[in-house]
Amino acid sequence: MPNILLTRIDNRLVHGQVGVTWVNHLGANLIVVANDEVAEDEVQQDLMEMVLPEAIGVRFFSIQTTADIIHDAAEDQYIFLVVKTPQDVLRLVQGGVPIDRVNIGNMHYSEGKTQIYSTVSVDDTDKEAFRKLKEHGVKLEVRRVPDERPDDIYKFL
Template identity: 85%
Template sequence: MPNILLTRIDNRLVHGQVGVTWVNHLGANLIVVANDEVSEDEIQQDLMEMVVPGSIGIRFFSIQTTIDVIHNAADEQHIFLVVKTPQDVLRLVEGGVPIDKVNIGNMHFSQGKIQLFSTVSVDEDDKEAFRKLRDLGVKLEVRRVPDERPDDIYKHL
């Protein structure tokens, strides 16, 4: 069983808050970025690697590759799984990745979305993915940084 400490939805993926603050809070030694586009974009990978301390590993996998390889993780790998969208989390859970808790950190506002929290905006597809995750027993919390009080997104769906 992979040792996934936390899964985070953040449309920015890895940045200072994720690469340092959350990693230190969780005690993670490996960040797995599960994203189809970034898994093939070396420039984005290089930019994300720059904010991660050298003692922390980082891997970039497509959603399907993550599903295929996550169960091969070594016991000593303490994984912080980072994705871009709730749909990505749903694909991972439906693909057998053992995710029981998801932190929602940042989902930018765009056309067709409504703002639920200062850093979280959703559309109907996002809401549907969250409802399916709830039905699958996944706990969801909105929290930008570790010392912030978590909020339950289900109350807002």
Template identity: 70%
Template sequence: MPNILLTRIDNRLIHGQVGVTWVNHLGANLILVANDEVASDEVQQSLMEMVLPDAIGTRFFTIEKTIKVINKAAPRQLIFLVCKTPQDVLRLIEGGVPIKEINIGNMHFKTGKQQISSTVSLDDDDKKTLRKLHDMGIKLEIRRVPDEKIEVDILKYI
């Protein structure tokens, strides 16, 4: 069983809050970004790695590769799993990745999305996917940083 400390949805993937604040709070030593696009984009990977302390390892895997290798993680790997969308997380869970809780940190607003907090906006597909995750028994929370109080009850929006 992999040591997944937290799974976070953040369309920015790795940035200051993820790379410093959350990593320190969790005690993670590995950030695994599971996203098909970023897995093949070395420029984006390099930019994301720039914000991390040297002691933190990174992996950039496709959703499929994550499903195939996550259960081979060494016990010493304390994994912070970061995905871009709820749909990516659902695919991971349906593929057998043992995720019990999801932190939703940032989902940008764009036309067709309903803003439900200062950093989270959802379209109909996001709502449907989050409802499915909730119905599977996955705990959902919206929180930008660890010491922030959870203020939004996501269930009333999905």
């Protein structure tokens, strides 16, 4: 069983808050970015690696590759799994990745989305993904930083 400490939805993926604050809080030594586009984009990967301390490893995999190899993680890898969307989390769960808790940190507002929390905007496809994750028994919390009180996403939907 892989040591997945936390899965976070953050459409910015890896940035200072994720790479320092959350990593330190969790005690993670590896960030796995599961995103189809970033897995193929070395420029984005390089930019994300720049914000990480040297002691923290980072891997960039597609959603499918993550599902295929996460069970091969070493016992001493303490994984912080970062994705862009609730649909990505749902695909991982459906692919057999053992995710029981998801932190929703940042989902930017865009056309067609409704802001439900200061840092979270959703559309109908996001809501549907959240409902399906709940059916899979995944706990969903909104929390930007570790010292903030988590809120249950369902009270906002």
